[in-house]
Amino acid sequence: MKPLQDLVRPNIWKLKPYSSARDEYKGVSASVFLDANENPFNQPYNRYPDPLQTELKEQVARMKRVRPEHIFLGNGSDEAIDLVFRVFCRPGVDNVVAIAPTYGMYEVCADINDVSYRSVLLNERFELSADALLAAVDDRTKVIFLCSPNNPTGNDLERKEIETVLNNFSGMVVVDEAYSDFSQQRPFREELGKYPNLIVLNTFSKAWGCAGIRLGMAFASRPVIELFNKVKYPYNINQLTQQQASEMLRKQMNVNQWVSVLNTERGHVMASFAELPFCRKVYPTSANFFLAKVEGADRIYEYLVENGIIVRNRSRVVLCGDCLRITIGTPDENCKLLGALRRYTKA
Numbered sequence: 001m002k003p004l005q006d007l008v009r010p011n012i013w014k015l016k017p018y019s020s021a022r023d024e025y026k027g028v029s030a031s032v033f034l035d036a037n038e039n040p041f042n043q044p045y046n047r048y049p050d051p052l053q054t055e056l057k058e059q060v061a062r063m064k065r066v067r068p069e070h071i072f073l074g075n076g077s078d079e080a081i082d083l084v085f086r087v088f089c090r091p092g093v094d095n096v097v098a099i100a101p102t103y104g105m106y107e108v109c110a111d112i113n114d115v116s117y118r119s120v121l122l123n124e125r126f127e128l129s130a131d132a133l134l135a136a137v138d139d140r141t142k143v144i145f146l147c148s149p150n151n152p153t154g155n156d157l158e159r160k161e162i163e164t165v166l167n168n169f170s171g172m173v174v175v176d177e178a179y180s181d182f183s184q185q186r187p188f189r190e191e192l193g194k195y196p197n198l199i200v201l202n203t204f205s206k207a208w209g210c211a212g213i214r215l216g217m218a219f220a221s222r223p224v225i226e227l228f229n230k231v232k233y234p235y236n237i238n239q240l241t242q243q244q245a246s247e248m249l250r251k252q253m254n255v256n257q258w259v260s261v262l263n264t265e266r267g268h269v270m271a272s273f274a275e276l277p278f279c280r281k282v283y284p285t286s287a288n289f290f291l292a293k294v295e296g297a298d299r300i301y302e303y304l305v306e307n308g309i310i311v312r313n314r315s316r317v318v319l320c321g322d323c324l325r326i327t328i329g330t331p332d333e334n335c336k337l338l339g340a341l342r343r344y345t346k347a
């Protein structure tokens, strides 16, 4: 890895961050707070939340087995993705490299930040070739984006290939593990000590069932987390979100049970889907969704909409012609989907 200073935008490296009232006074013994121009009435909503989410990070640290200093919490992982661009990539100068197909936010954030986005096609089985990816790198490539299990394809990228990227690229490597709770693969956040250029993304939006509270996590080396903290909005995680996440972490059992139900359902739904006469292929998945190639994806998508069932039509995504992406729902929802699809066949 290059020295961090060579990777970070010079203006960010020397940025003096905003210092909030809650940054300057961190003690707990005071009882009269007249420092932040808050309204003393309307408790508990009247107070600004903890800008660094200290308590919540301690809980996340225990659950994820990562030290609190290696954790950034964002308004969804989308905030962390955007911060990666704002911290590392000079607009109009630097570029990033990513796989295709993959999660759309990397390219959108690149476009918003005026950073050129180089995508390298996976093969027809959606597998990563580290060599092909590294061939797209030049001396202005600051970040490589990987997503495993990948979205919209669902498959785990091969661990060896990811390691080759981490070992051979001198910039930052983002490994988005939004769906890792559904996968059998060992999560890359356990490798932070081994790879100083690694940034791992996790989220409360999928296995944790909290897409509505907007809470994402990034795990990285301490200096990288400090850069994120410097650039983020001072109070990026609101009080209600911090409270709700904290409560979720106290009842972790629920999550394990959801994941096991969803993984079992996934097997049933995929097997039944494969039997449908218009199904050409069900791709292997390690996430809470699967990708399927069908005959006439647009027609099937529209038919499902008319029946009040919404799946994701990915048929215009590279390598995903005539593909639908289907999220695993409750057993009842999955039954409704399969019932409707069986009736489509007969129609």
Ligand SMILES: *Cc1c(COP(=O)(O)O)cnc(C)c1O
Pocket: 075, 076, 077, 078, 079, 103, 147, 151, 176, 178, 202, 203, 204, 205, 206, 211, 215, 216
């Ligand atoms: C859903 C998803 C996320 C989660 O984004 P949030 O902003 O945390 O809701 C991140 N990465 C991928 C690949 C996803 O599919």
